[in-house]
Amino acid sequence: MITGTPKPIEEILEMIEPYDNIIVAGCFGCVTVCRVGGDKEVQVLSSTLRLAREASGRKIEIKEICLERQCDPEYLEPMRPYVEDYQAVLSIACGAGIQFMAEKFMKTPLLPGINTGFLGVTERQGEWAERCQGCGDCVLHLTGGICPVTRCAKSIFHGPCGGSVNGTCEVAKDIKCGWQLIIDRLKSLDQMENYGKLKPYKGWDASRDGGPRRILREDMI
Amino acid sequence: MKSASNLERVLTAGHFAVTGECGPPRGADPEKVLKKAALVKGNVDVCNVTDNQTSVVRMSSLAGCMLVKQSGIEPLLQMVVRDRNRIALQSDLLGAAALGVHNLLCLSGDHQKFGDDPKAKNVFDIDSIQLIHLVKTMRDEGIFPSGEKLDGVPRFYIGCAVNPFADPFEIRVPRLKLKVDAGADFVQTQCIYNMDKFKLYMEGARKQGLHERVKILAGVTPLKSAGMAKFMNRMVAGIDIPDEVIKRVADEPKEKQAAKGIEICIEQIQELKEMEGIAGVHVMAIEWEEKLNEIVGGAGLLPRPVVEQ
Ligand code: SF4
Ligand code: SF4
Numbered sequence: 272m273i274t275g276t277p278k279p280i281e282e283i284l285e286m287i288e289p290y291d292n293i294i295v296a297g298c299f300g301c302v303t304v305c306r307v308g309g310d311k312e313v314q315v316l317s318s319t320l321r322l323a324r325e326a327s328g329r330k331i332e333i334k335e336i337c338l339e340r341q342c343d344p345e346y347l348e349p350m351r352p353y354v355e356d357y358q359a360v361l362s363i364a365c366g367a368g369i370q371f372m373a374e375k376f377m378k379t380p381l382l383p384g385i386n387t388g389f390l391g392v393t394e395r396q397g398e399w400a401e402r403c404q405g406c407g408d409c410v411l412h413l414t415g416g417i418c419p420v421t422r423c424a425k426s427i428f429h430g431p432c433g434g435s436v437n438g439t440c441e442v443a444k445d446i447k448c449g450w451q452l453i454i455d456r457l458k459s460l461d462q463m464e465n466y467g468k469l470k471p472y473k474g475w476d477a478s479r480d481g482g483p484r485r486i487l488r489e490d491m492i
Numbered sequence: 493m494k495s496a497s498n499l500e501r502v503l504t505a506g507h508f509a510v511t512g513e514c515g516p517p518r519g520a521d522p523e524k525v526l527k528k529a530a531l532v533k534g535n536v537d538v539c540n541v542t543d544n545q546t547s548v549v550r551m552s553s554l555a556g557c558m559l560v561k562q563s564g565i566e567p568l569l570q571m572v573v574r575d576r577n578r579i580a581l582q583s584d585l586l587g588a589a590a591l592g593v594h595n596l597l598c599l600s601g602d603h604q605k606f607g608d609d610p611k612a613k614n615v616f617d618i619d620s621i622q623l624i625h626l627v628k629t630m631r632d633e634g635i636f637p638s639g640e641k642l643d644g645v646p647r648f649y650i651g652c653a654v655n656p657f658a659d660p661f662e663i664r665v666p667r668l669k670l671k672v673d674a675g676a677d678f679v680q681t682q683c684i685y686n687m688d689k690f691k692l693y694m695e696g697a698r699k700q701g702l703h704e705r706v707k708i709l710a711g712v713t714p715l716k717s718a719g720m721a722k723f724m725n726r727m728v729a730g731i732d733i734p735d736e737v738i739k740r741v742a743d744e745p746k747e748k749q750a751a752k753g754i755e756i757c758i759e760q761i762q763e764l765k766e767m768e769g770i771a772g773v774h775v776m777a778i779e780w781e782e783k784l785n786e787i788v789g790g791a792g793l794l795p796r797p798v799v800e801q
Contacts, residue, residue: 424603425574425600425601425603425614425616425619426616426619427600427616427619427620428619428621428622429619429620429621429622429667429670430619431658431659431660431663431667432600432620432658433600433653433654433655433658433682433729433730434602434603434658434729434730435658435659435660435729435730436658436659436729436730437659438659441602441603441606441729441730442603442605443605448659451659451660454660454663466663466666467666467669467670469621469622469625469670469673469674470622472578472617472618472622472626472637473617473618475617
């Protein structure tokens with residue numbers, strides 16, 4: 272899923288400072304699962320903002336909504352009749368959802384209420400961790416199912432570097448060395464022969480370095 | 493000869509090689525490099541010039557190399573893949589070769605989080621092993637890795653670094669083999685203090701015949717004090733100083749600890765000299781270049797041989 276963290280309330284208050292009425296829009300997708308942008312968070316955030324603005328002597332009117340998904344046009348369309356009645360939308364969906372809404376409603380300022388993070392997993396309740404950088408050319412079959420691009424702080428393809436100590440990465444004691452994990456998995460899969468092979472230079476053109484990416488599925492259009 | 497390198501000539505002639513190191517300053521003052529170089533001169537076959545080590549911004553390695561060269565010492569260019577993509581790497585390599593740099597060390601580079609600019613973006617377009625492959629392709633095939641022909645071939649003696657003390661230990665020899673397969677001519681190791689572990693490493697390397705395919709230069713760094721030893725052991729990832737080594741320094745009164753550190757370093761070099769498969773030493777007298785002559789001389793490695801081209 273796509274993860275994120277709430278923006279500091281002071282930053283949000285500064286963003287909405289010019290406005291007297293706004294929409295706070297959540298999303299039932301990833302951000303609901305990682306508890307940063309679902310309907311509950313919409314309610315809590317809206318109440319906090321109302322209270323803060325009331326305390327500052329300038330009330331704000333807030334309409335609360337939560338869309339099925341902010342990254343699909345069909346769920347955005349129902350907002351069209353009323354979106355222009357508000358001065359701005361504060362969205363707590365991921366960066367993709369926020370942008371998509373901005374593209375659809377040209378006259379309404381869109382404000383980000385969260386900092387979008389990474390493609391990750393729920394390691395346990397309240398803890399999420401990155402697993403994939405969407406590099407566009409997956410190599411997990413060669414690396415024991417552990418991603419060198421994401422799990423190694425240097426994204427190297429022939430690790431571990433000289434900074435790997437006791438399974439931890441040189442970057443921080445609480446980060447596991449991705450290459451130690453790869454080797455552990457390769458060993459338990461009896462696939463260490465994969466380690467000994469020189470790997471070709473990564474084609475980062477399949478990643479964001481090739482410019483903004485697009486997937487076109489003729490069979491579905 | 494694959495290259496125009498003095499290090500290659502010394503090693504090929506069968507001499508026990510000595511390399512040293514010069515860290516460029518945190519500023520634009522060339523005198524700082526020239527002063528260090530004067531202390532290094534005559535004590536080494538080539539002198540490494542580091543590339544923004546520990547991600548702290550310094551004068552560029554190539555500029556440092558030119559100053560070292562001006563001083564009459566053959567420079568060795570360290571190059572990390574942290575700060576340059578493959579376009580910049582290839583371009584800088586061509587520039588270095590054009591300016592008469594014949595020795596290269598291919599490195600990953602410490603993560604930028606260790607330096608003054610932890611918010612910098614890192615590159616890591618290719619890794620250090622792929623950089624070895626890249627340079628070798630340019631040198632031996634006369635083409636860029638993209639396939640285009642080179643107009644003038646850089647003739648580097650290609651080196652890399654290895655840390656036998658990083659984890660997991662069992663992968664250290666296989667990783668050295670990857671570097672040799674990629675095309676490394678020589679390797680310089682991380683500073684060795686744990687001799688027992690290093691012997692095990694060398695045993696593994698010899699079993700695979702790697703010592704015959706690559707020149708292995710053993711890294712040493714004299715300990716200035718027990719405090720420095722403890723600090724390095726605790727703070728620097730992949731440094732392994734056994735307690736008995738620290739104790740030998742710590743048992744001395746403060747003013748004699750430095751001399752003990754040098755004595756231990758000389759002993760280490762002598763032991764390494766006898767080890768099968770060790771072709772030379774890399775003496776990293778970091779910010780202590782004035783002791784290089786005493787160490788190299790003490791180990792009986794002076795004067796340095798002159799091998800004609
Ligand atoms: S190799 Fe690429 S696609 Fe596969 S997990 Fe890693 S970043 Fe994601
Ligand atoms: S310690 Fe491991 S995860 Fe960290 S940069 Fe080195 S190889 Fe990558």
